[in-house]
Amino acid sequence: xxxxxxxxxxxxxxxxxxxxxxxxxxxxxxxxxxxxxxxxxxxxxxxxxxxxxxxxxxxxxxxxxxxxxxxxxxxxxxxxxxxxxxxxxxxxxxxxxxxxxxxxxxxxxxxxxxxxxxxxxxxxxxxxxxxxxxxxxxxxxxxxxxxxx
Amino acid sequence: xxxxxxxxxxxxxxxxxxxxxxxxxxxxxxxxxxxxxxxxxxxxxxxxxxxxxxxxxxxxxxxxxxxxxxxxxxxxxxxxxxxxxxxxxxxxxxxxxxxxxxxxxxxxxxxxxxxxxxxxxxxxxxxxxxxxxxxxxxxxxxxxxxxxxxxxxxxxxxxxxxxxxxxxxxxxxxxxxxxxxxxxxxxxxxxxxxxxxxxxxxxxxxxxxxxxxxxxxxxxxxxxxxxxxxxxxxxxxxxxxxxxxxxxxxxxxxxxxxxxxxxxxxxxxxxxxxxxxxxxxxxxxxxxxxxxxxxxxxxxxxxxxxxxxxxxxxxxxxxxxxxxxxxxxxxxxxxxxxxxxxxxxxxxxxxxxxxxxxxxxxxxxxxxxxxxxxxxxxxxxxxxxxxxxxxxxxxxxxxxxxxxxxxxxxxxxxxxxxxxxxxxxxxxxxxxxxxxxxxxxxxxxxxxxxxxxxxxxxxxxxxxxx
Numbered sequence: 001x002x003x004x005x006x007x008x009x010x011x012x013x014x015x016x017x018x019x020x021x022x023x024x025x026x027x028x029x030x031x032x033x034x035x036x037x038x039x040x041x042x043x044x045x046x047x048x049x050x051x052x053x054x055x056x057x058x059x060x061x062x063x064x065x066x067x068x069x070x071x072x073x074x075x076x077x078x079x080x081x082x083x084x085x086x087x088x089x090x091x092x093x094x095x096x097x098x099x100x101x102x103x104x105x106x107x108x109x110x111x112x113x114x115x116x117x118x119x120x121x122x123x124x125x126x127x128x129x130x131x132x133x134x135x136x137x138x139x140x141x142x143x144x145x146x147x148x149x
Numbered sequence: 150x151x152x153x154x155x156x157x158x159x160x161x162x163x164x165x166x167x168x169x170x171x172x173x174x175x176x177x178x179x180x181x182x183x184x185x186x187x188x189x190x191x192x193x194x195x196x197x198x199x200x201x202x203x204x205x206x207x208x209x210x211x212x213x214x215x216x217x218x219x220x221x222x223x224x225x226x227x228x229x230x231x232x233x234x235x236x237x238x239x240x241x242x243x244x245x246x247x248x249x250x251x252x253x254x255x256x257x258x259x260x261x262x263x264x265x266x267x268x269x270x271x272x273x274x275x276x277x278x279x280x281x282x283x284x285x286x287x288x289x290x291x292x293x294x295x296x297x298x299x300x301x302x303x304x305x306x307x308x309x310x311x312x313x314x315x316x317x318x319x320x321x322x323x324x325x326x327x328x329x330x331x332x333x334x335x336x337x338x339x340x341x342x343x344x345x346x347x348x349x350x351x352x353x354x355x356x357x358x359x360x361x362x363x364x365x366x367x368x369x370x371x372x373x374x375x376x377x378x379x380x381x382x383x384x385x386x387x388x389x390x391x392x393x394x395x396x397x398x399x400x401x402x403x404x405x406x407x408x409x410x411x412x413x414x415x416x417x418x419x420x421x422x423x424x425x426x427x428x429x430x431x432x433x434x435x436x437x438x439x440x441x442x443x444x445x446x447x448x449x450x451x452x453x454x455x456x457x458x459x460x461x462x463x464x465x466x467x468x469x470x471x472x473x474x475x476x477x478x479x480x481x482x483x484x485x486x487x488x489x490x491x492x493x494x495x496x497x498x499x500x501x502x503x504x505x506x507x508x509x510x511x512x513x514x515x516x517x518x519x520x521x522x523x524x525x526x527x528x529x530x531x532x533x534x535x536x537x538x539x540x541x542x543x544x545x546x547x548x549x550x551x552x553x554x555x556x557x558x559x560x561x562x563x564x565x566x567x568x569x570x571x572x573x574x575x576x577x578x579x580x581x582x583x584x585x586x587x588x589x590x591x592x593x594x595x596x597x598x599x600x601x602x603x604x605x606x607x608x609x610x611x612x613x614x615x
Contacts, residue, residue: 025303026310028332031611032357032438035401038307039427042404042420055305071261072331073310076303102351107267108335127357129437 018141019050022091023060023084025077028109029067032127033094037066040130051137057083062120066127068096068103069110077113091121091140093133098124154183155207158214165546166563167373169213171200177216177224184229191497193561193577194226194236196244198269203233204550204561204577211550213563218246225251232497235329235585243268243337257330257614268338300599302331308603309356309610313587317596325588333614340564340574345371348571352562353440355576356612358401361387361394362555363576364443366562369540369551374566376545385537386445389453391553392527394439396461397426398556398607399501399520403468405604406517410481415471422464429457453531462528469521482513486602488590496586500558500579502606513605555579557607578612 026034041053054060057080065077081090092114095101100111114122123136157180161170172180192211193204200215201223216223225248226233237248238256245266247253258265264272296317302310310331316324336355340348352367353360365387372379400423407415427437434442434449442449472478488498490506505511505519543549548565558579565573583606594602 023303023305024307025305026308026332028310028334029611030354030357030360031307031309031609032354032360032440034307034309035357035438038401038405039420039424041307042408042416046417046420053305057303057305067332068334070331070333071263072259072333073302074261076310076331080303102354103334103339106335106338107262107264107272108333126354126440127438129431 017049017051017138018145020062020137020141021052021054021060022062022064023054023057023080024064024066025073025080027065027067027073027077027097027113028070029094029096029103031067033066033097033125036127036130036133037064037093040133043130044134057081058085060084061087062089062091064091064093065097065113066093068100069113069116071108071110074110089120090117091123092119093123093125093128093136095124095126098122101126150183150187151189151207154180154187154189155205155212157183158205158212161214164215164548165544166213166548166550166565167544168211168550169202169215169548171215171217174216174224177214180214181224181226181229184226190494190499191226191230191232192559193575194233194240195563195575195577196240196246197565197573197575198244201240201246202563202575204563211552213550222247222249224249227251230497231495232582232585235581242266245269255330257333259328259330267335298596304600306600309612309614311584311610311613313591313599315591315596315599321593321595322591322599323593325591327584327587329584329610329614331614332611336576336615337574340571343571344569345566345571348564348574349443350441352576353443355615356578356580356609357438357440358398358607358609359394359555359557359560359578359612361390361439361442362553362560363562364441365391365553366551366560366576367564368443369553370549370562370564371551372540372542373544373549373551374547374564375549376542378542379540380444381537381539382449383444384540385534386449387443387553388537389531389534390434390439390442390445392530393426393430393433393453395527395556396524397423397430399524400426402520402604402607403517406482406513406601407478409601409604410478412471412478412481415468415478418464418468418471422461422468425457425461425464429453452534455532458528458532462532465521465524465528469525472517472521478517479514482517482601482605484510485513485598486516486590486594486605487512488516488586488606492586492589496582496589498558498579498582498586500554501556502558502579502583513601516605557583557609557612560612576615578609578615580607580609580613583608584610584613 098114105111121140161172189205202215237251242258265275300313312328314326404419431437489511493503505515509515552561561577563575
């Protein structure tokens with residue numbers, strides 16, 4: 001059983017994780033969700049877990065967005081999506097990415113990608129804690145297994 | 150000379166905001182002429198559509214000089230204060246007000262906004278540029294025929310987006326063109342018309358690495374605008390939560406820098422301590438990242454448990470030992486990304502990075518060492534919190550200025566209230582000065598060190614872009 005020592009008492013059991021390469025883009029927000037993702041990334045790395053964050057979309061199977069999607073970042077997100085090979089999924093974390101949250105649409109912001117594109121995983125929160133993000137990823141992996149099985 | 154310029158500013162028409170004076174065009178020009186030889190650091194420059202305001206530090210006080218802007222523009226400050234360059238371009242982007250004698254190329258506007266300028270009463274619709282911004286390489290890069298590499302805005306990391314175009318005629322970076330605006334959310338437009346409580350929720354989410362400092366500076370500006378004193382409990386909570394935030398942000402920087410330099414022990418220790426701090430924050434106020442904690446809840450306990458502090462202090466001592474061990478982090482980062490005291494003063498960089506520059510050459514080692522020292526100081530402040538007292542308001546005529554020390558430097562908020570709602574607002578974040586100074590700091594660095602240098606500075610594009 002995998003353990004995530006940083007977020008819970010030592011020995012906290014977790015369901016078995018499956019390999020997943022994630023490319024994260026902060027699309028314009030306070031970076032609170034990104035900070036929590038960074039904590040999760042460090043814990044996954046320390047525990048040698050098969051979920052990892054990769055530095056290029058060309059290696060990724062999941063595009064994970066945080067932030068409210070500014071006008072400047074929209075083409076960047078599109079380019080990253082187009083650069084991902086093979087089967088790919090889109091996930092959004094945090095209120096801003098899900099529906100804009102406090103940062104709804106204005107001249108500079110499109111107001112979240114969750115309202116504009118079909119997402120495979122959407123986790124609201126301002127921001128969701130690392131253990132909540134991990135639980136959402138595990139739930140999503142389980143649902144995919146259930147669908148394909 | 151500084152006293153003469155300060156006296157000149159104070160001869161202007163006083164306003165309802167303590168320390169702000171409105172100058173006529175001649176006095177503004179005389180002020181600029183006097184600033185050539187004066188030691189008055191520029192802390193911020195912004196506009197409200199009618200006037201342009203320049204915030205200076207004079208001794209321990211803040212002084213704001215304002216000038217009414219005709220459509221043709223206002224005399225630029227950037228010839229005498231280089232740090233005014235980006236704010237002048239931002240004012241042009243947002244309000245369409247040009248700085249006479251300053252640059253007018255965009256800083257925030259990449260040509261993708263549907264209207265321009267967005268903050269005026271009736272902005273014109275814009276078709277937008279599908280290709281975005283064009284870069285023009287300087288002669289150094291053109292002549293050398295060297296490589297041009299990009300950095301950002303999507304590197305798969307966990308920081309706010311911005312882009313750097315780096316010219317490498319050889320193995321070292323020679324030309325740097327920053328491109329900001331990716332993280333711009335139009336906060337000045339969003340806050341207009343909001344009740345202060347609603348505005349405070351947005352302010353808390355300007356930058357998660359300095360949320361307490363933003364909340365505190367905004368709260369102080371609000372108290373000054375309304376002429377109400379800040380209660381002692383709020384002051385005490387601000388000190389304590391500010392210390393917690395400083396520890397967390399510095400640990401985050403140390404964890405990132407350690408991981409980049411391959412120091413796994415330091416990285417793991419810093420990340421573990423960071424998680425302890427976040428969990429302590431959640432236990433104290435229900436928020437790991439300290440959003441919406443100022444003003445504090447009535448039940449807020451203004452102290453941290455002794456056992457938690459002792460664990461953090463032990464971790465800090467170990468981190469310090471690891472940092473200075475032979476071939477440790479300090480030795481590896483020495484000489485990289487120099488931001489000297491002279492450069493800091495020239496660009497108006499203050500706070501942690503300026504203090505680091507006073508310690509030595511101002512390289513990454515000095516910056517990380519300064520952060521380690523500040524973690525120790527903050528732990529001491531949490532162990533023996535100073536006696537908090539009521540903070541009296543200054544002014545009270547519907548307009549106020551407030552500041553707080555954030556992890557990367559001082560943060561300023563200014564607001565004007567009309568009928569109990571925010572009519573105009575400005576925020577000054579230390580990241581804007583850092584973003585302006587990046588070309589100088591990165592000049593001569595290796596491309597592989599760019600990420601490390603940016604992390605060590607604590608530059609947050611979301612604070613710079615707003």
